Amino acid sequence: MSAKKSIRQIKRLGKKAKAPFPTKEAFVFLSFLIFSTLLWFLYKVSHVQELKVKVPIEYVGIPNNVELVGKLPKTLNVQFKDKGSALFTYILKQELPPFKVDLTGQFKGTGRISLPTNKYEGQIFYKLKPTATQIHIAPDSLIINYYSLYKKVVPVRFYGYIQPAQQFIITHGISVSPAFLEVYGNKQNLDTLKAIYTEPIHLKDVKDSVNSEFYLKVPRGIHLSQPRVKVHAAVEPFTEKTLEVPVTSINLPDQYLLRTFPATVKVICVVGISHFKTLTSESIQAVVNYNTLSRINAGKARIQVFSTSSDLIRYHVSPETVDFLLEIKK
Template identity: 25%
Template sequence: MEVRAIIKKWQPGMKAFFSTFPWKNVLALLFFLVLAFIFWLMLFFQKENVEGTYRIPLKYTNIPDDVVFDNPLPPFLEVSVADNGAQIFRLDMRKRDSLEINVTEITEGGNKVLQGNQYEQLIRSQLFPGTNIRGYYPMSISLATSKLQRKELPVVFDGEITTSRANLVADSATFIPEVVMAYGSQQSLDKLKGAVTEYTVFKNLKATSQLPIRINNVGGVKFVPSQVDIYIPIQEYTERTFEVPITVTHMPARLDVKFFPSRANVTFSVTLEAYRKIVPEDFSIELDYRKFHSNEDGRVELELTDRPSSVINPRISPASVEFLFESKTER
């Protein structure tokens, strides 16, 4: 209410102010300002020897895999130019593409430094034909390289894979390609047993996926390729439970054993395809008398001794049972 009262109080004054404001004078002033700018722009376009300085990104291509540069490569070029105003204006408005430096082509014949006429011709490809080059930095680019040793390494995954509910990873993740080439000094390569990926988390995967993943950087070592694809097979799973009897081996002929309970529940995950093919007889919980007969607490841990290879994450409940030995009666 207080804000509305203030607005209501000032509203008549604001209306009176804008109704008496000299809009015609303001519009006339803006018109002359625009006109002055247009005249200035025309004079600028006709002016000769207008200078400008531009930063051009550098892009290095066709670099041999088995070499490393002896000196850091500059990421961009600073060039100072002069031309008439119209051309300078066009350069200002123009989107500058990267200046491509073809390393293999330039270093053919033993040339290790980009400089002189060869360098200027590349720079001119980014300018207009009549534009004068006043100067540029760096004046030269060293493309000297040293030969590297190489070693083939298997790709190793570092990260986590989780699936959405009712889905599981059906098999181990694989890589495309499975091996990469590492280039570096012999000392650096001797320390590497595998090309480890960057730590990556793949969350809530719902279907078989092929995803890009980068190889983790190692100082002084170059991996080719530096990025691979990880193939993660995902299948839809369901959970099932069977009741399995507890049996025992190597029992003395004079003894019987009773377990409490005598059966255990085995819960497991299985693909929908294999769901109907699995029966309780595929599982066994078999205990060895020699391993538990001396347990003083009268309990024994259960262990699943046989199961189909297609089941995943089997669990036994209860995890342990009580046992009691009885002597057999002679007949």
């Protein structure tokens, strides 16, 4: 009789014990039941018993450029013998800790891998009690069918939003690292794939810089060289800085001289507090574009602002238009 069948027998006897008896008779019956159960238990723990357990498989070393055909076996059925005192440990666990199947270097082009399971007896024995003997593993081999995939490098895009709290600002935009990623798939899927996006990221009321890893959204039929990327956004309080900038001209024919009234304008800049001192008027240009001068609104020119500084978040200029006078050079 196996250990599992013996336990089921105890449960049936226990149910019978619940049937109504006169108090004295019930006491005598229960006493004999407990005594016989103890005798049965002592007999079982002193003899070798047979048991079957499932051992989970953990596969490692599967490259990203390989597509598996069908599902891999998740467990192995292990049958062995051990002392009865040890079997109750296995009955409570039902499954042993997983063991690793390392497939590194096994994949070559397209084909089939056959791994005899008896090569893993050592790993499985290590997870059993030292008294275990006569181990048998089923199935006798692991069969893995596969084929190789094509490779392509695509950009990684941020998807979602990072919303700073009031009086805070993102100073240099949102960046993703790495910016490009190797992906694998069949030729048809790769031809239509233009970019890989992060899972939707929605962050509100942000007061500190974001520098965290987020998972990528994996298109169907595509394998990624890595599952996550790092998203960075520098968040800090902002302030305003007013700069006096001289007005210059662009696209002006050589024979002309442009004079503006006033000769300078104020550029009110929004900048992160850490860049307040580094932002200067030398990095900003206020220009009048000769090609945009309107004949209809003669004498008025709109100011355009250009900046070479990445610290400038946004700006507005005052005044937005200036009077101008075109003179022919002498």
